[in-house]
Amino acid sequence: MVLLLKKLHRYWYFISVLLVFIVLFPYIYFLAQHPEKNYARIARMRRWVSIGGSALAGVFFKVTYESKIDWNRPMVLCPNHTSVLDITALTYLCPVPFSFIGKASLLKNPVTRIFFKTIDIPVTRRSKVSSFKAFQRANELVQSGRSVVIFPEGKIDDGFPPQIHAFKSGAFRIAVQNDVAVVPIIIENAWDIFFDDGAKRGSHPGIVKVHVFSPIETKDFDDNNASDLEKIVYDKMHSYWIMKNKSYFHQPENVQKICQERY
Template sequence: MKLALKRIHTYFYQYSVGFFFILFWPVLFLLSKRPKLFRYINKLRQIIAFISSASSGIFYRATFEEPIDWSRTYVICPNHTSNLDVSAISVHLRNNHCFMGKEELRRHFVLKFFFNTIDITVNRESKMSSFRAFKQASEKLKNGVSVVIFPEGTIPDNYPPALHAFKNGPFRLAIEMKVPIIPVTSLDTWKVLWDTGKEFGSRPGICDIFVHKPIETAHLTLDDADALRDEVHAIIKQKLLQA
C-alpha cells in the first residue's frame, strides 16, 4: 500500500511538471524565437521547477558554505542521485546557466525543449559528440553563461546511491576557460525520489543541497585536471559522509 502511494505521488509530480510546462508554453515558444532572450527561458524553468515541485509537496533547501558572487561565471559540479537534482540546483542558482545532459533527454516531453534551446546534450559514447558538447560549453562560458555538469555522468544504478568516480571533462573545461568551479553536494534528493522514481516511487519532502565555496582555477594548467577532479570528489564525498 505504501509503495502504491509513492508511485501515485511520482505520477502526480510528473504530471505537475507537464501541466506547468504546458501552461508556460506560449511564453517559452515566443522566447525560443529570440536567442537574445534565452536567459528568460532559464528564469521560467526555475519557476516551473519550483511550482511543479511545491504542488507535489517537494521543496528545495540550499546551504551555502560562503556567499557566491553571482556576477561571475562558473562550472558547477554536483553529484547526481535523482532527477530532482536539476530542479534543486536550478532553483538556487542566481545567474544565467545551462545544463549538460545525455542525448536521450531530447526525447523527454519537457526536457527536449530546454535541450533544443539553452542546454547542451552529449553522447558520452562518442568522442566527437563529447568534443562538440564541450566546445559548446566553452562558448557558453565565454558568453557569461555558467555550465552545470554532473561529473559522474549518470545516476548510479545502486540503491542507496553511492558516489561514483568523476569524469575529467568539467575540470579540464574549468581550467581551460579559467573559471572557478563550484562543487555542489546533493544530500538527500534520492530519499524523496531516486532516479526517475519508477522503482521506489517518491514522496513529499525537503531536498537539501550544500553549495561549497568556489575553487579558483586561473593558476592551474591542464596537468592539474586530475588533481582538481580528485579534490572536488573528496569535498563532495566528505560532505556526504557527514550527512
C-alpha cells in the same frame, strides 16, 4: 500500500510539472524562436516550470552555503547526481541563467526537449563526436560569461542507496582552460525522496537539502594538473556525502539492504 502511494506520488509529480509547463508553453515557444536573444528569459521559464511543478507535488528545497557566492561571474557548477530532482535543485539555488550539460535522451522528454534544443547542451556520452561538440559549446558559453552545470559522475548510480562515482574530467578541463572557478555542490537527500526517475521506488513529498561549497579557483591549475583539481573536488564532495548520510549507511538493516542490492 506504502509503495503504491509512493508510485502514485511519482505520477502526480510528473503531472504537476507537465501542467505548469503547458500553462507556460506558449510563451516558452515564442522565446525559443530566438534562443540567444531570449537566453535569460528561457532559463527563467525553466526555473518556474521545475520549481512550480515540484511545489505542487509537495517537494521543496533548502540550501546552505559554505560562503557567499558571486553568481554573476561564470563558473562550472559540479553537483552529485542521484535524482530527477537534481535539475530543479540547481535551478532553485542559482539565481542567474545557466546551461546544463545533460544526456541526449532528454531531447525526447516533452518538457526538457525545448530547453535542450535552446539553452542547454545535450550529449551522447558514448559518442566522442557528441562529447567534443558538447565540450566546445560549454567552452563558448563560459567564455561569453555564462555558467554551466555538469554532473561530473556522468550518471546516476544503479545501486541503492547511491554512492558518489569517480568523476569524468570534462568539467575540470573546461574550468581550467577558461580560468573560472569550480563550485562543488552536494544534493544531500534527493535520492531518499525521489531516487533516479522513481520508476522502482516511487517518490514522496519532502524537503531536498543542498549544500554549496565555496568556489575553488583554478588559476593554479592547467591541463597538466587538472586531475589534481578533480581529486580535490571529489574528496571534498565525497567526505561531505558520507558525513551527511552516515546515519543511514550505518544502520544494520540498511547495511544489509545495500549488500543485497549491490552484490
